Amino acid sequence: xxxxxxxxxxxxxxxxxxxxxxxxASQAEVIQWLMNQTGYRWADYENAAxxxxxxxxxxxxxxx
Numbered sequence: 001x002x003x004x005x006x007x008x009x010x011x012x013x014x015x016x017x018x019x020x021x022x023x024x025a026s027q028a029e030v031i032q033w034l035m036n037q038t039g040y041r042w043a044d045y046e047n048a049a050x051x052x053x054x055x056x057x058x059x060x061x062x063x064x
Contacts, residue, residue, distance in 0.1 A: 001019070001020050001022070001023060002017050002018065002019055002020070003017070003018060003020045003024070003030070004016075004017050005017075005018055005030075005034065007034070020033065021033075043056070
């Protein structure tokens with residue numbers, strides 16, 4: 001089944017219509033499924049070398 005998903009992360013809104021496997025029984029089930037579909041990573045940005053920080057500048061409007 002297709003479900004509409006809207007996720008807000010630090011003020012950035014992501015909206016997608018996605019194929020969900022089956023019929024969700026609860027919001028918790030959908031959240032667990034979303035977490036399994038999500039790749040994320042983090043780094044100590046403040047103490048990283050300047051070259052390493054460039055990977056996190058995804059928005060061209062960011063002042064470097």
